[in-house]
Amino acid sequence: MTTHNSTGSSHSLFILLGIPGLEDQHTWISLPFFISYLVAFLGNSLIIFIIITECSLHEPMYLFLCMLAVADLILSTTTVPKALAIFWFYAGAISLGGCVTQIFFIHATFIEESGILLAMALDRYVAICDPLHYTTVLSHATITKIGLAVVLRSFCVIMPDVFLVKRLPFCHSNLLPHTYCEHMAVAKFACADIHVSVWYGLSVLLSTVVLDALLILVSYSFILYTGFHLPSQGARQKALGTCGSHLRVISMFYLPGIFTIITQRFGHHVPLHTHILLANVCVLAPPMLNPIIYGINTRQIQERVLSLLSSQRK
Template sequence: MLADNHTIFDPVTYILTGIPGTEESHVWIGIPFCLMYVMTLCGNSLLLFIILTEQSLHEPMYLFVSMLAAADLLLSTTTVPKMLAVFWFRAGEITFTGCLTQMFFIHVSFIAESAILLAMAFDRYVAICDPLRYTTVLTKSVIGKMGLAVITRSFCVIFPLILLTKHLKFCRTNLLPHTYCEHMILARLACDDIKIHVWYGVAVAILVIGLDIVLIAVSYGLILRAVFRLPSKDARLKALRTCGSHICVILMFYVPAVFSSLAHQFGHIIPGYIVNLLANLYVLIPPMLNPIVYGVTTKEILKRVINVFYLCWSRSSMLS
């Protein structure tokens, strides 16, 4: 349903057009995207399975890793299947309600991951700076409450944005030049003044994501101060090693987000298809790499991954 620039209409169906300017390559672009999605599903599902079934991994650090894996699965599953449908079958139709639902889960996943990374920074701070109180501070009850707080905060931050978008009046095209429903791309199709949407997005970026980044930086500042006060070099290296995987995941999460945000701000300089491609890679690469980082850098998880594959290989050998 298309409309001219002056007719206000109630949107029923939108059409996701994919990555503008690369229409002839959509089929080929979809292949690596599909492979990354399969790796994301397998890696995060395996990580969840190992952590939830292995009693010895029911510790704060690994429980936070399982939360991160769940958020990654939600983010990628909310976006990639529809993305592939657009690329391979030109099935870009999506209802307005479906678009709002997808937008809600995308942004909730993002806010939740940021909060989980903050919780993991706090976990590392207690483990290194106050190890004697680690088990008494981070009990399973406390971790459960932190998980509930992550979900509640994400919902409370994003739900008003969905309500604001739902009450917009639209009068432009129903073509969305993207592979998934993103808040500002949808809001720009409205006839209404969207300043409140812009300022709400800025407030969330500064007061929520920005605050998370500052608190993570403070945590690691205190961690580094404590590490360099340790008497032996081996003790310092061991302490830093326990933080290595978390630092990698933090960089993989926030750096693409910053680049994507800057690309949107300087969209008049950067070609649109590059901005769009960055936004797509942002929801693909961190969820794919997170389980790899934790699987390779964490000995306990790596050992159990090897055991799982060994058992599978042994069973297949016995059957054959």
């Protein structure tokens, strides 16, 4: 296949290379990818099933957790199967339409997860700082509106990103050194000015994920202040204990992304395969670890899982 086009016409097929520099290790690298996806798929599917079928779990915290599990399924399914196809079958070919579709779902889902984590922080804030109005503030109607707002926000801010990539002419190399189509990784191969894409992508990041992180930080400053000023030690432990799982999930979502951005910005001498591996951690770790974290730390989910297992043995 021709990888360079000297005529200036735009090509519409890309070849994802996987992890350049580690081609001889692709088979071994595929194992953690496969295990991560298997755990993410089974774990999140189980979380969704339990919350939907168990009426006692139709509370704000668990409904937001169900939304997070759906987003995790979409994120992992959008990226990992294609990566495994590259590792196992050298099937890196992807059309421009397929690449743009992957860009949309990856970035939209990432922004959606950030919004859900903010909604979960709101849930903990109301539960601890204003418990008497918890059921009225976070009614099922309010939760539905929050869920729709999170989805619409991610759709509205990413669609222009998709159109910006779609209209770019690609007449340079069509070999993408990555396991999935990422916005800027694709845009850099355009033979046109991409400043609009760069600045729009930065504005989306600042106005969604970064803003969500700041609001979560503010909400938890109030939560911790209120929690530590509760009259009894038992009340403090109970109130703050419910935040433990959420804080771990927040850490797993934001910290790999922050570390990746810092590495890309200042790690000019870091090998390319390290950048790609870090980018994959951002889409592999949260979907795999979120159901494990909530499964271990949430008694109601544990009891429901044990109940399902015991019923299967009978």
